[in-house]
Amino acid sequence: MLFISMLIMGMIIGFIGIGGAGITIALLTVGFGVKIHTALAVALSSMVFTTMSGAYSHFREGNVIPKTGAVLGLSGVIGAFLGANVSNLISPPVLGKMSGSIMLLSAVLLYIKVYQSDWLFRHFPPKEGLLEGNKLFFYGGIAGCLNGFISGAFGIGAAAFIQLTLMIIFGIPVLYAIGTCMMVILPISIAGGAGYILNGQLDLLIFVQTLVGQSVGAYLGAKLTRLAPRPVLKFFMVAMSASGGLAMMFFY
Template structure:
């Protein structure tokens, strides 16, 4: 049942084109009563493989700003280690509630990006050139640590936040934000996953079923993305983390 459910979820993730780490956590905890710490570990460890394949694909298409991604990723490693160890000490109920709220907040961020782009442009100054030099390192490390902490502590990829930061703070062009974001999340998920492993939280049978189901399902789901109307895709992108967050908050 777990593998079959992850196949279906993977197909939906592949269709929508979203990472789905938060929804994976919701399905594991609420649907299969997997302990929240184990679910976070499985989600982060699974993201390593999905982000690796995605980063390689975008790199081949020249859609990755390597230096910016490397600086943010370096800070993210530190943040993810602290976040995973902080999460390991939290009570399960409190951790589940906060994870649900973080997941829902990512849905709100995605809604603003997709449906309120003009409002966003009016209220945020988007850089039109790449941030370089000392400011790249100071801001990149600081923001990377923060994003890594969120991801490590709550198992959420924080992709929506990272993509916004890449555009607004670091001047990464829109076309290259997705690939660069995947590059940032890759070391974050690896560091967080290893930290959970060292804390004895990673359940390998659950991890293997989850990873296999998500990857196989996503491969099939991605083939239908170009067939879907854009309004449907936008609703699905926002709706997945929103529903996942609400379920986590109400039913954990």
Template sequence: MLFLSMLLMGAIIGFVGAGGSGVIITLLVVGFGVPIHQALAVALGSMAFTTLSGAVSHYREREVVPLTGAVLGAGGLLGALLGAVISNHLPAANLSLLTGGMLLSSALLLYLRIYRADWLARQIPVRGELLTGRPLYLCGVPIGIVCGILSGAFGIGSAAYIQIALMVVFGVPLLQAIGTTMMIIVPISVSGGIGYILYGQLDPRLFIETLAALSIGAYFGAKLTHLAPRAVLRFWIVALPAVGGTIMVLFR
């Protein structure tokens, strides 16, 4: 049942084109009774593999700003390890509630970016040119650390937060912000996963089964993306973290 459920989830994630790590956590915890810390370890470990191929693809298409990604990724590497330590010292009930809250806040940011982009642009002016030199390091490392802590502690990629930071603070155009975000998430997920391994929270069998099912499902789901109306895709990009967060908060 776990393999079949993750197969379907992978197909949905591949179809929508979103990370979906938060929904994976919700399914493991609420659907199959996996302890929250183990679910976070599996989600981060899976994300390390699924985002790597996407980051390489974006890099080949020149949709990545390497230096900006490297600076934030370095900060995220440290932050994710710290986040994993924090997570492993939190009670399971509190961690589930906080993870659900993070998913709901991500859904809100995605909603604003997709459905209220003009309003969001008026409220938060986007930087017109790339941030470089010393300011890049002074802003990039701390922001990377914060995003890493959020990812490592709650098992989600923080993609919505990273993308907005890239555009607003670092002046990265939208298309390159998407690719650069994937690049940043790779070291974050690897470091966070290692943090959970050090605490003995990663179940190898559960991880391999989940990763295999997600990879197979995502491969076939991605082939259907171009067939779906754009409105359907936009809806599910917001709905996935919203549903996952709501279930996590109500049924933790």
């Protein structure tokens, strides 16, 4: 049942083009009774492999700002590893509610990005030109650590947080923000997953079922994306993120 559920979820993830870490955590904990620390470990560890191909593809297509991505990604490693170790000190009930809250906040940011982009950039106009020099390392170090901590502590990819950070603070256009975000998430998920593994939280059987099921499902689901109207895709992008947070808040 777990493998079949992950296969179906992978198809939905591939279909609408989201990372799916939040809904994966919700399914494992609420649906299958997996301990939340184990669910976070599985979600982050799986993300390493699901993000790798996407990051490589974006890099090959030239959709990545390597220097900015490297600064945020490397500083994010510190934040993610610290977040994973802090998470292990938090009791499961409290961590469940905190993870649900972060997932809901991520859904809100995703809604603003997808449906209210004009409002967003009117009130938070992106910087003109890319940050360089000392400002890049200063702001990049802070932003990377914060986003890494969120991802490591609560098991999500933090894509909504990272993409908005790249666009508004670092002046990166949306297409490059998506590609650079994938580059940033990769080392963050590696460090966060390592933090949980070192604390003995990863269940290998659950991890394999999740990874294989979602990978196969995402491959199949991606082939169907062009068949759906754009408004449908936008709705499910936000709804999937929100449903994971709501499930954690009210049913965990």
